[in-house]
Amino acid sequence: xxxLIAEDDAISRLILQKxxxxxxxxxxxASDGAAAWELYQQDAVDVVVSDWMMPGxxxxxxxxRVREHLSEVYPYFLFLTALxxxxxxxxxxxAGADDYxxxxxxxxxxxxxxxxxxxxxxxxxxxxxxxxxxxxxxQDLFTQARRDPLTSLGNRLQLGEDLDTLRxxxxxxxxxxxxxxxxxxxxxxxxxxxxxxxxxxxxxxVAKLLADLERAGDTVYRYGGEEFMLILPEQSLATAxxxxxxxxxxxxxxxxxxxxxxxxxxxxxSAGLAMLLPGESKSIDTVLQEADAALYRAKEGGRNRVAx
Amino acid sequence: xxxxxxxxxxxxxxxxxALFLDGTPPRLHAIRAAADRRExxxxxxxxxxxxxxxxxxxxxxxxxxxxxxxxxxxxEDLGQVGSAVDRLSAExxxxxxxxxxxxxxxPA
Numbered sequence: 001x002x003x004l005i006a007e008d009d010a011i012s013r014l015i016l017q018k019x020x021x022x023x024x025x026x027x028x029x030a031s032d033g034a035a036a037w038e039l040y041q042q043d044a045v046d047v048v049v050s051d052w053m054m055p056g057x058x059x060x061x062x063x064x065r066v067r068e069h070l071s072e073v074y075p076y077f078l079f080l081t082a083l084x085x086x087x088x089x090x091x092x093x094x095a096g097a098d099d100y101x102x103x104x105x106x107x108x109x110x111x112x113x114x115x116x117x118x119x120x121x122x123x124x125x126x127x128x129x130x131x132x133x134x135x136x137x138x139q140d141l142f143t144q145a146r147r148d149p150l151t152s153l154g155n156r157l158q159l160g161e162d163l164d165t166l167r168x169x170x171x172x173x174x175x176x177x178x179x180x181x182x183x184x185x186x187x188x189x190x191x192x193x194x195x196x197x198x199x200x201x202x203x204x205x206v207a208k209l210l211a212d213l214e215r216a217g218d219t220v221y222r223y224g225g226e227e228f229m230l231i232l233p234e235q236s237l238a239t240a241x242x243x244x245x246x247x248x249x250x251x252x253x254x255x256x257x258x259x260x261x262x263x264x265x266x267x268x269x270s271a272g273l274a275m276l277l278p279g280e281s282k283s284i285d286t287v288l289q290e291a292d293a294a295l296y297r298a299k300e301g302g303r304n305r306v307a308x
Numbered sequence: 309x310x311x312x313x314x315x316x317x318x319x320x321x322x323x324x325x326a327l328f329l330d331g332t333p334p335r336l337h338a339i340r341a342a343a344d345r346r347e348x349x350x351x352x353x354x355x356x357x358x359x360x361x362x363x364x365x366x367x368x369x370x371x372x373x374x375x376x377x378x379x380x381x382x383x384e385d386l387g388q389v390g391s392a393v394d395r396l397s398a399e400x401x402x403x404x405x406x407x408x409x410x411x412x413x414x415p416a
Contacts, residue, residue, distance in 0.1 A: 011328055014327065
């Protein structure tokens, strides 16, 4: 362990230092509280052994500072106190010390207290590791909960949260958004013809295409079974229509065979567009309904098309 | 103390004795000055410091007189401090003689 000694008496300090080094620990020495505090802040110290009375900053003040200082490790704090002085020991413990050593130094006692210190600091270190691990797992779970596992796109939960943010931006900063709802045409028939595994593969390929072709700032989500949602910031309906038309064409060009399609030989998508504009008191739900209605019109109009 | 001595290191016992012999006279002086000026807190503080050194080296009678002085200083009970300081000085002379005769001959 790395042990910091704060002791103003040179003789006691030297004896303590040699005793600690003899037990196989590394030693840092300070002749008063302020110097100890300086050293403490520069180095990751496992144990502080501090005298009670020192000129300038005394042991109590040093202990309080050590305890208030945010640190990755938990420093074990040992007070040096005269054998007869139990009230000092108690005050020290209340100030945040873990234990005390009596003066003059008893080396067996020092050894025992350092064994305890090693145990406690190891436990704290483990605790810190576990905490970090837990934090990481929490982050992973947070991310996973917002991803669709099949396509790796954002899911409904993610979309819901993003739409809330977006709504606030429209109101506060006057941003505008186009929202597109896409649906793979005759997907049920595809599944019935080729099986669900093949259907999953189509979902993955279409999702990847949409994600690859989206421009910076656009976001794609898996909305439902074979439905995808795109959020296109700062797009008019006309430009958003061009974007979606490009995507529709790209899906068609994937040329995934679909013999039960009805009107085409390959997998296609239809899309419906709606807008969220500043100054309108439209709710997100209304916009989604509008996009859904547009999608319905695209389907009615013969599919493999974009409608507004 | 000798048990702490590591092979190849400068002689720890000599180092400690040197620290003690160098450090004690100024402290005795400070204790006497505080006693003469009737400064209880300063006396207590100085006596406390010296007590630590004495106890560390195993000079128990000196440590005991220091403790007595520390208590007297803290209580501002300064009637008897003069004689206690005299006893402390005498005890120091005794300790110094013992230390010098015991260690003077051994190489540093």
